[in-house]
Amino acid sequence: MATPAYASPEQLRNEGVTTSCDIYALGGILFELLAGSRPGSNASAAAMIERAILEQEPDSLPAAVTAAAAEKRGLSESRFRQILSGDLANIVQKCLRPRPRDRYSSIDALSADIQRYLNGRPVQARPQTTLYWMGKFVRRNRGAVTSAAVVLVLLVGSVAYAGWRQEQAVREGQRALRMQTFMYRLFKLANSNYTGRQEFTVPEFLELGVKLLPDYIKNPADLREAQMSLAESMYENGDPDSAQKAFEQIIASAKTAGDVGAEAEAEAFYGDIAYQKGRMDEGKARTEHSFELSHRQGVTPTVRVWSDIYYASNLEKNGFKSDENLRVLQDAVRLSNQYHLPERETAYAIYQLAEDYEVRGRLDEAAQLIQEDIDIYNHEPYAICDQSQMYEDLAYIDQARTDIKAALPLFQKAYEGLKACSGPDKKNTLMVQALMGGAMIRLGQAKEAVPMLEASMPAWRKAAGTSPDLFPPMYYLSCGYVEVGRYADAEAMAGELVGLLEGKVAPNSRRIGVTHLVWARALAGDHRYQEALPHAQIADKLTEDGNTPYTRMVHGEAHQVLQDTQAKLH
16 A cells, blocks of 8 residues: 555555665655645546556656745745756656666665755756856855856866865775774784783773874874874873873974974873973973964864863962963863863863862852763763762862861762772872861861771872872871871871972962971970971961962961960970
């Protein structure tokens, strides 16, 4: 059974039903949508069957236009017929060809031709003559065609463009084949059946990929792009040393080729790694260079956003705060939204701005941005790590408001999530554990917090080396030692931490100030007030510029320790 107006000739002849019958039926529907009447609407079913048997051509689309269809479009019938007499008539006619082999080969082919029409490009239903292609090109660029001379130039240009596009298509195909071959080879080399090794770790797998790339990708620009992807994966996976080596290669290649975008992107990541390793001057120089390069013409918004973030956020975190840094971070968020960057990249820009608001004491604005990120990550089933990071920041905001009771369960939730998704010994998991320990100490749970923090120190030292990243666990552990009366351990750890921070963070950093505070408390707890006094004085000075209730509370504690120490000496 079939509706005759939509049934293909072979269906009416009681032959087999194929995809080509669907093409015919869709052509009939398109015919009706455009003309306002069905194909052969004036013919009887018998006449349609006779036409099918004789394999007669379908009705003309323009001739079938109804007055109602033209009126709905605000056109006269003659004008509407003129519009339908071109590409649309050819598309419909190709769908309704009597012989299946003359129709579109698939639904996708029909869909693609309709999309070409909507985009003002040549359709496959018409003979692909140069004149036809030229006419389509001119209509798409009508404003630029102002004289016969320009038309002639465009004719030559369009032919050259067609050849260039064909060459580009060939190159893209070759590029895809090379990448496919590379990936096949990489996975084969990492297969235990091939290598005899039990398993490859993710860092080993990525490093192997970087080594193999030049054997399969010869085009320098393609090679830099592939190297960049692997290097950034190394960076995200916590292997900064291998990432740094890869970024060095990319920077050298980009400079030689004048590829400003690639150089800026690689410099941004390289500079961030330098900051992480405590090489402040190098990190600052690299991120400043990246920032300058990224604002040149032709650099993509994505690269500019990354450069903005690594430039401004590192300055802010390492004691070089300025309103200009805040403006740059705000601009990164604006660009991410304006250019509709991937949600994860936008979320990262939002997060960096939220962190800066936190440090500046603009807690309500920070909390609002963090909630935006949580909403973004809720869209993704595998974003538990990112969600946990956001819960950590909400906890930090509660702590900044001195609501430690509200902060502790959020820290615990963030810790459990990070432990599940990235493992207990990853730096981000360890960071939340340290913050959770600090909250426990504030709430009088130092006896439980100290063993937990002590157990984390070997993993911390392995992950952070001698960089300032060691500050959170060492600071909170030294605070815990003071609370449980282990003053000698607190003194030793505070002294080690000050030595680790000096020369790697700004001299007026609050981190140095609070470390001297816990050092003074340890010495005072051991009744060594004369030794405690200079540390208390430094702490009082370096903690005085507090932007949040918590930092002001810490300064109050530092000032009290200074007064108590002076009183003991008098």
